[in-house]
Amino acid sequence: MKNLTSHYSRWKALAAVFVLLLVAQVLILLPRASAATLTNTYVRLDRLSADTATSFRLVFKTAGAGATSVTVDFTAAWASASGSVNATQSVSSASCAADTGATALPGSITAAGAGNVVTISSVTALSATTAYCVDLTSTSAVTNPSAGTYSPIVTAGSDSTNTTIDIVGSNADQIGVTASVGESFTFSLSSNSAALGALSAAGPTKLGSPISATVSTNAAGGWQMWAADPAGTPGLHSTTANHTIGYSPAAGAAASALSTGVEGYNLGSGTIGGTTCGTPTYGNFASGGVNYKGSGLDNTLRSLVSATGAADTCALPLTTNASISNTTPAATDYASTITVVAAGLF
Amino acid sequence: MGAFKTVVMAALLVIGLPAAALAQAAPTEGVSLQISPLPIELTAQPGASTATDLRVRNAGSQDEQLQVRLLKVSADDNGNVHLTQPGANDELVQWVNFSKTVFDAPPGQWQDITMTINLPKTAAFGYYFAVEYLRANTEQAQPGKAVARGAVATFILLNAQAPGASRQAKIVSFSADRKSYEFLPANFTIKIRSTGNVHVAPHGNIFILHGKKQISSIPVNAVEGNILPGSSRFFQASWNDGFPVYIAKNNNGAPVFDKNGNQAKTLKWDFSKANHLRFGHYTAHLVMVYDNGTRDVPMDAFVSFWVIPWRIIGAALLILIFIGIGLWSSFRKTGRFLKRQTGRVKKSSPKRDA
Numbered sequence: 001m002k003n004l005t006s007h008y009s010r011w012k013a014l015a016a017v018f019v020l021l022l023v024a025q026v027l028i029l030l031p032r033a034s035a036a037t038l039t040n041t042y043v044r045l046d047r048l049s050a051d052t053a054t055s056f057r058l059v060f061k062t063a064g065a066g067a068t069s070v071t072v073d074f075t076a077a078w079a080s081a082s083g084s085v086n087a088t089q090s091v092s093s094a095s096c097a098a099d100t101g102a103t104a105l106p107g108s109i110t111a112a113g114a115g116n117v118v119t120i121s122s123v124t125a126l127s128a129t130t131a132y133c134v135d136l137t138s139t140s141a142v143t144n145p146s147a148g149t150y151s152p153i154v155t156a157g158s159d160s161t162n163t164t165i166d167i168v169g170s171n172a173d174q175i176g177v178t179a180s181v182g183e184s185f186t187f188s189l190s191s192n193s194a195a196l197g198a199l200s201a202a203g204p205t206k207l208g209s210p211i212s213a214t215v216s217t218n219a220a221g222g223w224q225m226w227a228a229d230p231a232g233t234p235g236l237h238s239t240t241a242n243h244t245i246g247y248s249p250a251a252g253a254a255a256s257a258l259s260t261g262v263e264g265y266n267l268g269s270g271t272i273g274g275t276t277c278g279t280p281t282y283g284n285f286a287s288g289g290v291n292y293k294g295s296g297l298d299n300t301l302r303s304l305v306s307a308t309g310a311a312d313t314c315a316l317p318l319t320t321n322a323s324i325s326n327t328t329p330a331a332t333d334y335a336s337t338i339t340v341v342a343a344g345l346f
Numbered sequence: 347m348g349a350f351k352t353v354v355m356a357a358l359l360v361i362g363l364p365a366a367a368l369a370q371a372a373p374t375e376g377v378s379l380q381i382s383p384l385p386i387e388l389t390a391q392p393g394a395s396t397a398t399d400l401r402v403r404n405a406g407s408q409d410e411q412l413q414v415r416l417l418k419v420s421a422d423d424n425g426n427v428h429l430t431q432p433g434a435n436d437e438l439v440q441w442v443n444f445s446k447t448v449f450d451a452p453p454g455q456w457q458d459i460t461m462t463i464n465l466p467k468t469a470a471f472g473y474y475f476a477v478e479y480l481r482a483n484t485e486q487a488q489p490g491k492a493v494a495r496g497a498v499a500t501f502i503l504l505n506a507q508a509p510g511a512s513r514q515a516k517i518v519s520f521s522a523d524r525k526s527y528e529f530l531p532a533n534f535t536i537k538i539r540s541t542g543n544v545h546v547a548p549h550g551n552i553f554i555l556h557g558k559k560q561i562s563s564i565p566v567n568a569v570e571g572n573i574l575p576g577s578s579r580f581f582q583a584s585w586n587d588g589f590p591v592y593i594a595k596n597n598n599g600a601p602v603f604d605k606n607g608n609q610a611k612t613l614k615w616d617f618s619k620a621n622h623l624r625f626g627h628y629t630a631h632l633v634m635v636y637d638n639g640t641r642d643v644p645m646d647a648f649v650s651f652w653v654i655p656w657r658i659i660g661a662a663l664l665i666l667i668f669i670g671i672g673l674w675s676s677f678r679k680t681g682r683f684l685k686r687q688t689g690r691v692k693k694s695s696p697k698r699d700a
Contacts, residue, residue: 189376220569333489343499346385
């Protein structure tokens with residue numbers, strides 16, 4: 001007891017206890033090099049159909065830091081069910097980050113397949129507890145096995161986890177969509193009447209603004225437009241004056257312009273215009289931009305224009321022109337009616 | 347007397363109701379109608395009935411009351427299609443019935459009409475008509491105005507299958523719009539006549555040959571447009587696979603026209619197609635077929651033309667001439683120089699010898 005309580009012995013005992021405590025502290029505080037589990041991990045095949053080659057996306061969240069390679073082991077079960085891993089792989093992390101919210105796998109990454117395993121190399125050391133993503137972009141990165149559930153193992157450095165993939169029957173991963181577009185034909189007139197105003201022997205008069213006859217059709221066979229005057233006595237007729245300003249030139253004749261002081265009435269067509277109009281063939285009514293030029297109508301539907309191919313908002317401007325002589329009876333009720341018919345051709 | 351008045355008033359009211367309904371005022375805006383499908387091809391046995399659905403949509407913004415009626419369709423040898431009103435005794439009018447002939451058409455809504463054709467036993471071969479859709483209350487003449495009535499029509503091609511049906515066609519003409527071109531396009535017109543008693547739809551290709559080598563192929567009537575019996579139809583085709591090539595001139599999407607009213611053209615220099623510079627004698631070989639009911643019947647025709655890009659040839663010749671003149675001038679100068687040098691050597695040689 002005397003020895004133990006001696007000054008020297010006390011120091012030795014205290015030193016031994018201190019050393020033991022220090023060793024225990026070091027053993028407790030130093031990190032241990034043991035494997036952890038990756039979290040939030042999935043392998044998303046771009047096709048889930050059995051026996052189908054596909055690319056895939058890998059997303060995982062690290063546990064520890066420092067991994068410089070990542071592997072996906074599709075396991076022997078995959079291979080035994082006719083699945084395979086392509087030896088040649090292409091890899092990119094350029095576009096996955098925007099889709100997944102994970103960090104693009106960093107580094108000048110490369111990938112290769114061997115056996116059941118795809119290995120991604122040249123990864124810049126990964127950070128701990130960070131989600132990463134990468135795409136194996138080859139459309140034949142892997143070939144799916146027969147339908148069933150498989151559990152590939154994803155490993156980053158020393159951390160790993162199992163994921164689950166359900167492979168479905170052949171082409172059961174896609175929805176077939178079919179549609180048809182029937183042929184249709186739309187025709188419209190911009191107005192159903194237009195005033196010629198007061199006619200004068202000093203010169204011919206034309207409609208202030210033409211009536212547009214507009215066609216839209218997806219009928220590839222083309223389309224045609226006709227016009228007729230259904231009146232018993234075609235022309236510009238006044239009931240009160242019992243007088244008709246007849247067509248000039250007559251129906252069926254080539255277009256010509258009305259003359260000052262000479263009674264006459266005609267229908268002129270301009271040039272078709274619109275988003276799509278095809279190649280037009282004009283009837284006798286084409287004015288060619290000449291004022292008061294047109295042709296006559298009668299009860300027979302006469303061709304205004306025909307065109308090949310489809311049409312998109314293709315408009316034909318129609319103008320009526322009238323001219324009177326010094327002896328044309330005065331009246332305020334001169335009027336005419338023109339029928340315009342359009343159809344998609346056969 | 348009072349009772350008599352009441353009866354008369356009631357009778358007038360009853361008689362007047364349909365008239366009032368029909369007298370619904372026509373809309374003030376121009377008509378706007380959409381129809382589908384088109385055209386409609388039907389086949390039926392004589393003595394049988396056939397039916398088809400017709401659809402029309404009021405594409406305007408006002409309520410419409412529409413009517414359907416028949417038009418006869420014919421075509422002539424110049425490719426014109428004629429629509430005419432059938433006569434009261436026209437047999438076709440007796441065969442065709444519509445599920446409704448006058449109906450309301452609210453804006454934007456499709457209206458379905460079933461058309462039934464009861465073919466008599468004597469019917470045979472092709473019958474061609476159109477179903478016309480127009481306002482039930484047509485616009486009346488208005489003092490001081492030109493009134494425009496709009497209508498739209500669906501063509502019906504009916505084949506009454508009877509013994510003796512004949513689908514036949516022949517190429518009447520095949521021509522190019524010029525005998526020689528500086529630059530493409532070369533435009534072809536094909537006139538085909540239907541010589542049978544049922545419509546036909548010939549289609550095919552124009553094969554462009556340079557010598558014996560085929561260098562291009564252009565489809566003709568790829569959409570299989572029909573030709574009615576006893577009429578002709580013109581088909582257009584264009585060979586524009588060249589460098590440079592004329593294209594239609596547009597200004598902000600609107601076509602530009604020359605002083606004659608023809609669409610103006612401009613040369614397009616697409617240097618990625620520089621190897622498509624056309625030069626020489628070409629032959630266009632038209633090959634078309636039509637189904638005569640049992641097999642495809644071929645028809646063919648040829649037309650030849652030249653493509654001589656004289657401006658490009660002229661420019662190339664001019665460059666060659668300049669190069670030639672340059673070379674000739676250089677050789678001449680070099681020759682003179684050498685001659686002078688040779689002369690000096692000759693003059694100086696005797697002195698050295700001396």
